[in-house]
Amino acid sequence: MRKIFASVVVAGAALLTVGSAAAADMPEYPDIPEVDYDIGGSFYLRGSAALNWHWGGELNHPLASETWEYTEYGYGYSWGAGFGYETGTGLRFDGTIDSVETTGLKITKAGMPDPDANGDYTLMLRSTVALANVYYDFGLGGDWGYSSGSGGAFGYVGAGLGAAWNHSEVNAPVNNPVPTGTNVSVAGALMAGVGYDMGTWVADLGYRALYIDQVSNAPTADADLYYEADNNWIHEVRGTVRYRFN
Secondary structure: OHHHHHHHHHHHHHHHHHHHHHHHHOOOOOOOOOOOOOOOOEEEEEEEEEEEEEEOOOEEEOOOOEEEOOOEOEEEEEEEEEEEEEOOOOEEEEEEEEEEEEEEEEEEEOOOOOHHHOEEEEEEEEEEEEEEEEEEEEEOOOOOOOOOOOOEEEEEEEEEEEEEEEEEEEEOOOOOOOOOEEEEEEEEEEEEEEEEEOOOEEEEEEEEEEEEEEEEOOOOOOOOOOOEEEEEEEEEEEEEEEEEOO
């Protein structure tokens, strides 16, 4: 009986040894990561406000073959909203609509054949500007890497293209009033700035150079009173807040 029991014990130990060795010889399978079904980006709403100053090339009376240089720049403000998408890799896109107002862009006429035409003429501009924009956000750390929602400070550059619907009025000498007018023009923008990513909320402060190709008081047909203000640059210091909602 003792011999049988000893034989069973020895056989069991041998099986355990063989089993352990076989388990050790089995190949190890790598851990398979969980599938990430996230699209990696997020949609956002944005709101902006800015202070600006307005400068341009020249003011033309094309029907009268006259050109006038500006003597003072204009100034004003803008505000707007937009909707966009960020890819999570630093690249983002949005569409914006801004209300832009400036006043003070001035020319001075002197020595005109008609004495009533002499004096200061000041442009007052109200524009609705719609732009499609693209930006690249980059981290301000050592590797310049940035992903949306990662938090911390970042910088950005951007550009936009669209159109401006302009309404212009002129504060003119009393005896030589200038008709108001409206026109639609090509518009564009270049942007750069810095911001802070707080996760759901993102805030930034930057510079925007807004270009409006032409402002005119069409459909005025009077050769002396019809004007075109070409190559308008509106320089803005602009603050923006974004809200991510997915």
